[in-house]
Amino acid sequence: MEELTRRSVLRTVLALPALVQSLRGQTTTQRNQEQPKRFEEVGGFEVSELASRYALAIVPLGSLEFHGPHNPLGSDSIIISGIAERVAVRTNALLFPTLSFTQCPAHTAHFRGTISIRPEVMTMYFADVLRNVLHLGFRRIFILNGHDGNIGPGRGAIAQVADETNDSQLLFASWWEFLSNETMKSMGMFKQANGGHGHGGPLETSAVASFRPDLIHLEKARDLPEPPDLSGGSPYFLQKSAAKDWPGYSGHVSEASAEKGRKLVSISEDGIMKLVENWLAHGEVPGSW
Numbered sequence: 495m496e497e498l499t500r501r502s503v504l505r506t507v508l509a510l511p512a513l514v515q516s517l518r519g520q521t522t523t524q525r526n527q528e529q530p531k532r533f534e535e536v537g538g539f540e541v542s543e544l545a546s547r548y549a550l551a552i553v554p555l556g557s558l559e560f561h562g563p564h565n566p567l568g569s570d571s572i573i574i575s576g577i578a579e580r581v582a583v584r585t586n587a588l589l590f591p592t593l594s595f596t597q598c599p600a601h602t603a604h605f606r607g608t609i610s611i612r613p614e615v616m617t618m619y620f621a622d623v624l625r626n627v628l629h630l631g632f633r634r635i636f637i638l639n640g641h642d643g644n645i646g647p648g649r650g651a652i653a654q655v656a657d658e659t660n661d662s663q664l665l666f667a668s669w670w671e672f673l674s675n676e677t678m679k680s681m682g683m684f685k686q687a688n689g690g691h692g693h694g695g696p697l698e699t700s701a702v703a704s705f706r707p708d709l710i711h712l713e714k715a716r717d718l719p720e721p722p723d724l725s726g727g728s729p730y731f732l733q734k735s736a737a738k739d740w741p742g743y744s745g746h747v748s749e750a751s752a753e754k755g756r757k758l759v760s761i762s763e764d765g766i767m768k769l770v771e772n773w774l775a776h777g778e779v780p781g782s783w
Contacts, residue, residue: 530582530589545631550587550774553623554578555648556594557641560605561694561702562743564715567607568594569694569702573759574640576705577669580763581638585770590627593620597643601737602693613647620644620651624664633661636770639668642693665773672765673697673758683757684749686720694743695720696750697758704755717746 536544556571566572571594582589598610611619627635637648645668652664670691678689678697690697703710721744724730773779 528583530579530587533588533590536588541630544588545633548586548588548632549634550585550770551590551627551630551632551635552578552582552585552587553590553627553635553637554592555596555620555637555639555641555644556592557596557598557643558594558607558609559598559602559641559643560608560742561698562715562741562747564711564713564747565694565699565702565743566706566709569698570641572705572709573698573701574638574669577640577759577763577766578638581636581766581770584767585774587636588632590623592640593623596641597647598641599643599733600735601733601740602742604736605742610643616644616647617650617654620648621654624651624655625658628655628659628662633659634663634774635665637664637666638766639666642668663773663777665770667766667769669762669766670697672762677761681757683754684746686745688720688723690745690749692721692744694747695745696747696754697745699747699750700752700755701758702755703750703752704759707752710750710752712748712750715741715743715747717748718744720745 531548554571554574554577556568556574558567559570560567561569571592575592578589578592581587595609595611597613597616598608602608603610624635624637637652639645639648645666648666652666656662656664673689673691675687675689675691678684678691679687681689683700684690684696686692686696690700692698699710699712718741724732
């Protein structure tokens, strides 16, 4: 009986390395099923095969910008990184690191904590990033945007690079534009007439909370009047050198919640997926017109 026990123990000890390796393999498999392939994790030996293994590259754009006392400075980067991960998994795309040092509008740039890069510098910077991604062999790049200040420099960079590179397709989209005012009003999540939109408002705060609820501090902010719609419905673009007495956020932030944020992010994600799938299926489309 003693010999049998010793043999059993010995067999168990000898089997431990294989068992540990098996568990590691299972853990890796589970993680790979949930996480996208990230460019910063690519091994040097894999680089030459990237473009053949992944037909699509995703480059997320965020910011480091004051979003009120209740939100983290990296709100835009947190939201867009989370959405980009999900889209990359669903499209089997290669996910590049989120660009967070970006341009911020004048009325938020003066808030302590905001880091803003000049628009002309950002255009050149974005263009160089895109050129390097194309140099790897990719011909389809999805620029997934999480910050309003990136729209101008981003589109300028795309215009430059698309004109330089044969057969390149560069798609730019902002996550919140898949949540129209009409959609938000129909859901009735927020009392605001604009459906909770607005810098650091309940919609954006909820989206941050869906990924990082630990970084939201609603007790630090009070509800504010919703921002007025100057046009009566048509889109417009307004920049001011400063916004006197504005606390750096807007709207009834007490209505924000992680649960609402998860629903909003899911709607945006599905809308983004529809756009990407249609884009990939219709390569003959000339572009925006």
